[in-house]
Amino acid sequence: MTITLFDQPLPHGVTLACRAAGPVDAPQRALFLHGFPEAAFVWDEVMDALAPGVRCVAPNLRGYGGSSAPADPTAYHAKHLAADLSAMVDATAGPGQAIDLLVAHDWGGGLAWTFAALMPQRVKRLVIINAPHPGTFHRELRDNPAQQAASAYMLELVQPDAAQRLAADDFARLFGLLSRFGAAEWLTPALRQQYREVWQRGLDPALNYYRGTPLRPPSGPGDDALRQLVLPPAVLNVRVPTTVLWGEADHALLPALLDGLEAWVPGVQIYRRPGASHWIVHEQPAWVIDRLREVLSR
Numbered sequence: 001m002t003i004t005l006f007d008q009p010l011p012h013g014v015t016l017a018c019r020a021a022g023p024v025d026a027p028q029r030a031l032f033l034h035g036f037p038e039a040a041f042v043w044d045e046v047m048d049a050l051a052p053g054v055r056c057v058a059p060n061l062r063g064y065g066g067s068s069a070p071a072d073p074t075a076y077h078a079k080h081l082a083a084d085l086s087a088m089v090d091a092t093a094g095p096g097q098a099i100d101l102l103v104a105h106d107w108g109g110g111l112a113w114t115f116a117a118l119m120p121q122r123v124k125r126l127v128i129i130n131a132p133h134p135g136t137f138h139r140e141l142r143d144n145p146a147q148q149a150a151s152a153y154m155l156e157l158v159q160p161d162a163a164q165r166l167a168a169d170d171f172a173r174l175f176g177l178l179s180r181f182g183a184a185e186w187l188t189p190a191l192r193q194q195y196r197e198v199w200q201r202g203l204d205p206a207l208n209y210y211r212g213t214p215l216r217p218p219s220g221p222g223d224d225a226l227r228q229l230v231l232p233p234a235v236l237n238v239r240v241p242t243t244v245l246w247g248e249a250d251h252a253l254l255p256a257l258l259d260g261l262e263a264w265v266p267g268v269q270i271y272r273r274p275g276a277s278h279w280i281v282h283e284q285p286a287w288v289i290d291r292l293r294e295v296l297s298r
Contacts, residue, residue, distance in 0.1 A: 002051070003044055007066075008059065010087035016059035017066035019044065022051035028100040028296060029093045032058035033085075035106020035131065036206055037166075037174050039065040039198040042281060046103075049289045054101075054296065057092045059084075061108065063205030065198040076208040078235070081111050082118060089122050098124050101296060105129040105281060107209050116240045125295050126242045129288070130250050130278050132257040134215065135236045135264045140257055141217050142226040148217040150252050155219055157210045163203040171199050181249060181277035238265045243295050245288060247276030 004020045019040045030050065032043040040058035047056035060067040062084055063076065070076075093099045102123045104112035109131020116123045132140075140147035156162060166173050175192070178184055210216070214229055242265050248255050255272070262268055271291055276284050 003048070008088065008091055010084060010091075012083055012087065014062060014068040014084055014087075016062070016068070016084065016088065018057055018059045019047070020055070020057045021047040022053070022055045024055055026051075026053055026055040028054045030054050030056045030101040030103060030296075031085075031088060031092055031099050032056065033102070033104035033108025033112055034058065034061065034064075035104075035108050036209060037177065037195070037199065037203070038106070039194075041194050041198075042105075043103075045285050046281065046289055046292065049285075050292060050296070055092065057088070059088055060198075061111070063208060065201055069202065069205035071205070073208040073211040076205075076212040078111070078114050082115050085111060085115050086119060086122065098122050101125045101127065101292070103127045103129070103292065104131060106131050106278070110134070110209075110213075113238065114235050116238050116242070117235050120238070120240050123240045125298070126238070126240045127245065127292060127295055128242065129245045130247055130253055130280060132253055133236075133238075133261055133264060134231055136257045136259065136261055137215050138226065138229065138231055139260075140254070141215060144254075144256060147254050147256065150254055151217045153252070154210055154216045157207055158216070162207050166203055167199065171196060174199060178279065181251060181279065184279070184282075186279070186282040236264045238268075241298075242268045243291065244268060244270045245280065245291055246270065246272050247278060247280035247283070248272050248274050249276055250278040250280075252278055 002021060006018050007015050008018050009015045034040055034042050040060045043058040047058060050056055062081060063069045089099045098121060102112050109128045112126060113133055116126050141151060178187055246258060258270055273280060281288055
């Protein structure tokens with residue numbers, strides 16, 4: 001496996017620590033966005049498989065693993081994250097050009113959905129992996145008690161002492177999060193150490209993604225913030241060719257989040273994977289890689 005590590009300074013003063021594979025002059029370019037509580041290294045196997053014909057780049061998102069990590073939660077609002085991604089597309093595909101493939105999981109998917117809606121000219125193909133579209137997430141958090149219960153952990157992650165609690169006992173709660181859906185045989189000692197090295201840099205900046213979003217389950221019977229929230233069509237309607245890969249055994253993001261998706265994403269192709277969890281990229285990398293190759297060949 002040949003993975004290149006580098007820091008990518010961006011014009012607006014942010015630097016993202018990146019991992020890359022594949023020749024810089026490859027005919028196709030792909031960006032990979034991770035989620036919580038992960039980092040760019042989770043894409044290594046996928047990037048290495050695609051690299052012979054694709055320049056693959058995976059940044060540690062703002063707040064993670066050596067990337068810029070501002071303390072102010074407002075620095076993690078969508079407009080700032082979209083600026084980071086736009087600059088990464090410039091750096092990877094060329095100024096003003098479109099990336100051939102944008103692949104995103106979990107919080108990276110939340111960023112990718114918004115970016116593709118606001119800047120469709122910058123993305124040729126979009127692949128989302130177990131990351132809810134903001135329209136269906138808003139609906140399910142507002143109306144579906146099952147999704148409200150499944151997302152209740154978000155209310156814990158926004159607490160001021162969340163980072164300290166997650167770091168206690170050698171990150172026991174975070175490792176528990178990675179194994180909550182099953183045995184997690186993929187979580188080898190070497191991979192555990194990679195997670196540990198990222199988390200040791202600090203968890204609070206990454207938790208600002210949760211603090212900065214209005215899409216959280218109600219905190220109690222009198223919390224009607226979701227019913228008052230109106231998401232503008234500009235951040236919901238995605239006109240980029242989109243493929244969704246979904247592990248159906250994800251107990252945090254329920255399959256109902258896929259219902260009605262085509263209303264906001266016309267022509268979306270959805271591949272459901274029974275038995276796979278939120279960590280499908282780790283559990284079934286060969287299946288994910290095959291789907292990405294199919295998308296790149298279109």
